Amino acid sequence: MSFVGESNYWLDTAGPAPTDEGRAMPAKVDVAVVGAGYTGLAAALSLARAGRSVAVFDAEAVGFGASSRNGGMVGPGLHKLGIGGLVRTYGEERAIAILGEGLKALDHLEGFVAEEGIDCDLAMTGRFRGARTAAQYEASGRECDWLQAKIGLPTHHVSRADQRSEIGSDFYRGGVVYERDGGVNPRKLLLGLAARAAEAGVQIIAPCAVTGLQRDGSVHTVQTARGAVEAREVVLATNGYSDARSAALSRRVVPLETGACAVGPLSPEQMAELTPKGRMHGETGRVFMWYRPTPDGRSFIFGGRFGAGGMGLEARRRAFRRAICRVFPQLETAPISHVWSGQIAYTADHSPHLGQHDDVWMAGGYCGSGVTRSLYFGSKLARRMLGQADADTAFDTLPFKPVPLRPLAPLAAGMLVRWYQMQDNRELRARE
Template sequence: MAVRDAIYWNEAGAPDPVVPVADLPRQVDVAVVGAGFTGLATAIHLARGGRSVALFEAGKIGHGCSSRNGGMVGPSFHKLGMTGLIAKYGEKKAYAIMQEGMNALDHFEAFVAEEKLDCDLHMRGRFRGARTEADYDATARECERLNKAVGLPFEMVSRAGQRAEIGSDFYRGGVVYLRDGGIQPRKLVVSLAAKAAEAGVLMFPECPVTGIRRDGEASELRCGDTVVRAGEVVVATNAYADRRTEAMHSRVVQIETGAVATEEIPADLMAELSPKGRMFGESGRIFMWFRPTSDGKRFIFGGRMGSPGCAAEERAAATKTAIARVFPQLADIGISHAWSGDVAYTPDHAPHLGFEDGVWLAGGYCGSGVTRSVYFGAKLARRILGQPDGETAFDDLAFNKVPFKPFSRFAAEMMTRWWAWQDARDLCNRV
């Protein structure tokens, strides 16, 4: 069967959002640019706070990473880890930044429950395999620090006991993060869009904003031949920012990642591969993440496999090679879908929200944006509305522009190759 160049989530029980037809307004209180998780969440809270809100999206609602990601949720801790954060910011600030990960997850779970969002949220934990004994030891130390700092619950799993968590002998043990889980990301897009419509948000898919100009106390947004005047502007384009939303574009590095969906897997084999229905990840500089689909019939695998911009068949082949080292049992299972998308990284490895260059920004999730985006949307709306509890531990971290931005994607690709070589070396040297 040929591999489809299509996003699996879009065909798995998640139709396009129903968007009420509306004429472009001449003036609104707030214009939100980008209709992914961040933009939708921000718009919902602003509209409920009494603001008139117009939401603009260059593609379909949720066209970007919000429909393309792996749908894995968790605390989304800072990439530097406790040791790196303490060295850079000191112990108190490091603890506060890590606590925001727990706060974001708490908010996400509560919001999904309170709003009754249909997104297949299942908090079954995540097993993260250690590729080497050194990785296992480092993971144990980091988890102990996080448990002490923010109460992260975890269980270390020995190599001898890992078959209870994953149908693979590849790893040297690992850890189970008990507060992780998964969603169907496209379903979350659809549910958030429905809530936005109910709140009175005017949504304009396939309506790119081609220019933003600050004019005194307000801003003017150009949409085709129409100019919309807004008191405030939120730019939530994240990794899909370009020159049209320069304030975000200049501050993030866009890195292409890909994902594939397998064909349906026999139930007995699925039970062997994922005995507890958990999410999965692994140590390494360039790692693969993977998970069962919500219905438990397929696996989704993702990461930086395949060359940038490659065809679906090439991406599928590269991912099959990565799959084989973990699950040789899937050698005869085909790939049905392959797709790609961009994620947004920042020079300091931290997400950011705040007011920059005359617009409100939220993004730079560094590949861990499901919980952070919904959380940041609520926080940003509170600031714009002048409500309490809009602060985060990231507020005093400067959202700096990326040095040599035109070369950033190329530099990221070169670093990916270097890190992949180092990972391969480590695997060759392990016993």
């Protein structure tokens, strides 16, 4: 979803999406991929390099969705249940495996960017996560120690007295630093991935909406806006943009709208004050804000659910300004140069998934941590389709069930977010 007047910072810092002008529609392919974002293109690249004929379709331009709209923050992508929730749900051994998979995904991303020579401004600067309350600081510290002991994630505590060494704000009650986090220009990563896929022989056909899928025996008929294509296998990689046209995945995820804005340009002195070490940033809380310096070090990008929900552009700007000034009052008059929005996908168990369901392959449900996971899951999905070794992940045995009462799920999610915001605000008032 997008709104009139929106502008996306990443689109202004990278080239246009590749087009398929003049390309003839294939009559048959080995694999049809629906969705030309990170997941779909990563799967297509691996499949094509293994000798499969692959066509990727998207209703919009290549990378129209979350792959060009996210914050470009990368890391092991922990888990929305938190460590305690994971251990209670799956037991400690399984929780360690799930969290350890995030480190494997991050290693994959770093290796892929280096091996493919993709210029996407990847910088592993670490992430400071501020604690909104003293109790959250203590809980974050315990999680920090657990992660370091159990999966070897390098982290350290930052007291409130020392937090100015990490952030130009007195809002937090201390925090933690995750050393294995970093940032990319997500649009540049997307375009580099698309270029490698095209070089491998992938036919990227976009914009060209898939309007229906049918299966007759071993053959899928993929109905598109430009005609039908036969495929032996189908991959759904539409994630937060899934709908009735990709029903098998749409039934299993809940799309949520998020917002982002860019503040700047700022002076070098302002940037150095806001983030002395150039880190990525986040915070505790149920409805939280993430933020980061842009790769060129001239602006700051802020994002979260607070700037979303169908409000108009000016209302979104005001919501961003309030959230930003809560942490950085010195940015009260700083220019907001870009405002944009996008869709992410949540799942009923707060976990991402990949596998074969309803006769099609799919991967998604990244729950807002998709940059690292999507490339990894796309590659793993391709390996599984090819019957190759090293296709397993710690998520494989988690059932990917349809969301109960799926048509009502976005409304319920919106109500839950508002309830969480009320709880967050109550905790903030209580700390004063």
